[in-house]
C-alpha cells in the first residue's frame with residue numbers, strides 16, 4: 001500500500017464561524033463539510049454534479065459542493081443549510097414556506113434546494129413561476145413531484161417582498 | 167467503526183470514505199505565466215477551470231491526474247472586453263458573467279440566449295468559457311457559439327501565444343487542438359453589425375441537459391430585405407459544432423420566406439448525424455431539420471425587426 005496522500009490545513013468560514021481542518025487535496029468541499037467539520041446538513045446524492053443535493057453558497061453564490069475541492073474554498077465564506085435559520089433559531093421565511101407548503105417529504109434534496117433558492121431569491125425577489133422552475137432545474141427531488149416546492153418558493157418570494165430576508 | 171489506519175471514522179478523524187478522485191497534488195498559480203510554466207513542467211497534469219466537467223470525470227475516475235493546476239486564482243484570465251466591434255472573453259470568465267453582461271447582450275444577443283441553456287444556476291456560477299471550449303462536448307453551447315461567430319481561440323505556452331480558428335479547433339471527439347503545455351486564455355470574435363437577427367435553440371429532454379441537437383443562426387438583411395449574410399450552426403450532431411456553409415450559401419441573396427426556410431432545413435439535415443443509445447440517426451436528423459427551420463425563421467424575423475426581439 002502506498003502511503004496515504006499528504007494533507008494540508010484549510011481555513012474557511014462556515015455560517016459565520018471560522019474553522020480550520022486538514023484534508024487531502026482531493027477532498028471535495030462537500031465531503032470536507034460533512035466529514036472534517038461534522039456539518040452533515042449538506043447532502044451528497046450523485047457526487048458528479050447532477051442532483052444538486054450538495055449545493056452550498058460560496059461567497060454568496062450557489063455552487064455544487066461535490067465539484068469544488070475543499071482546498072479551493074480556503075479563505076471563503078461558505079453558507080450551508082445549517083446557516084439559514086434566523087439567529088434565534090426560528091426558521092427563515094424560505095424554510096417556513098417549505099414547511100407550510102409541504103416543500104419536502106424525505107428532505108434529502110432540501111438542503112440543496114434551500115441554499116439554491118436563498119441566493120436566487122436574494123438576487124431576484126420578483127421571480128415568477130417559470131423563472132423559479134428554471135432556477136430549480138439543477139436540483140433533483142425524488143419525492144415531491146416539485147409542485148409543492150415551486151409553491152413554497154413562490155410563497156417565500158411573496159413573504160420576502162413584504163419585507164424580510166430569505 | 168474504525169478506518170484503515172485504526173483511527174475512528176467520522177468527524178475530524180480524517181475519514182476517507184467519501185473521497186472519489188484518485189490522489190493528486192493541487193497547485194495554485196497566481197499568474198498566467200506561472201500557470202503556463204507549471205503546465206509545461208509537471209508530468210500528467212491537468213488544468214482545472216470551473217470543474218463542472220473535469221471534477222465529475224475525476225470523481226468517476228475516468229480521469230486520473232498526478233497534478234491539478236487550478237486556474238481559478240489567475241485573475242488576469244477572467245473578464246469580457248468589448249472594443250469597437252471586437253469582443254474578447256477571458257477563459258476563466260464564468261458562464262454566469264457572460265449570461266448577465268449587458269453590453270455583450272446588446273452587441274451579441276445570441277450569447278445570452280445560448281447561455282441560458284448551459285447547465286443550471288449552480289453550474290454557471292462556476293463553469294467557465296474556456297473550460298467548456300477545452301472540454302468540447304459535442305452538444306455544448308459555447309463551442310457552437312464560437313463556430314457561429316468565427317471566433318479565434320488563443321492559447322499561451324512558455325513559447326508565447328498561438329491563435330486557432332474555431333473551425334480548426336476540434337480534432338475529434340472531445341479532442342481540442344490544445345498542445346502539451348498550453349493554457350487556453352481567451353475567445354475573441356467580431357460582433358455582427360447592429361440590426362442583425364439571431365437565434366439559438368436546442369432540444370433536450372429536460373432544461374439544462376445536454377441537447378440531443380441544437381441550432382443557432384445569425385442573419386443580416388440588406389436594404390431590400392434580402393439576406394446579405396448568414397451563419398448557421400448545428401450542435402450535438404457530430405464530434406464538434408457543424409457550421410453549415412452550404413445552407414449559408416443557399417440563403418445569401420434570397421428573400422426570407424417559409425419556403426426558403428423549409429428548403430434550408432432540408433439541406434441542413436442532409437448530412438451524417440451521430441446516433442447514440444437514446445437518439446437514432448433518423449430522429450436526430452428530424453430534430454436538426456426542425457430546429458434549423460425554426461431558428462432561421464426567428465433570426466430573419468428579428469433582423470426584419472431591426473435586431474429587436476420579434
Ligand code: FES
Pocket residue numbers: 043044045046047048049050051052053054055064065066067
Ligand atoms: S452530489 Fe453534487 S450534484 Fe449530486
Ligand code: FES
Pocket residue numbers: 103104105106107108109110140141142143144
Ligand atoms: S423531499 Fe425527498 S428527495 Fe426531495
